[in-house]
Amino acid sequence: MCTCCDAIQVEVCSRGLATVVTKAHYYCIVTLFKNCILAFVPVIFQRGVAFQSCLLGFSIVLFMMHQQQVQPWKSNIANQLDGICSAALLSLLLCGTLATPTNLSIVKDLQIAGTAVVCLLGVFLIGGLGYSLYRLCVPGKHYKWFICHHKADASAQARLLKMLLQAG
Structure with a gap:
């Protein structure tokens, strides 16, 4: 109910x-x-x-x-x-x-935190540049379309999809 x-x-x-x-x-x-x-x-x-x-x-x-x-x-x-x-x-x-309010111990803590942030940013910058150089030197394969199908069952559907993609 x-x-x-x-x-x-x-x-x-x-x-x-x-x-x-x-x-x-x-x-x-x-x-x-x-x-x-x-x-x-x-x-x-x-x-x-x-x-x-x-x-x-x-x-x-x-x-x-x-x-x-x-x-x-x-x-x-x-x-x-x-x-x-x-x-x-x-x-x-x-x-x-x-x-x-600030005192000398707070300034020391801020120096430690600032140094850690600068080191972390440096690591990320070097890592990003390294990855960019790797992707520049070793490019991946580029496909305009990728159709995966089981040859026995879906080949006709894959051909139809390919024709529709090429037409539009």
């Missing part, structure tokens, strides 16, 4: 589950991981606000770049708003960091 409330509840549940794009079905795990990092960084690294802010800022930027690359939400507005919320969180973190 189906009532009106059950039909509405099924509709709401189906719309709620359909908010993430199929190719990004894992994005809820990424969001959970991001929230765990944001919660546990101040607990694990209690040494200074500046070091915590550097780690939190780096993780927010990393997850924001991933979100903008994957575009997990079905609506473009939702994807843009997710990026805007991450940027607003980063701005709020920066304002809070600038409001804290």
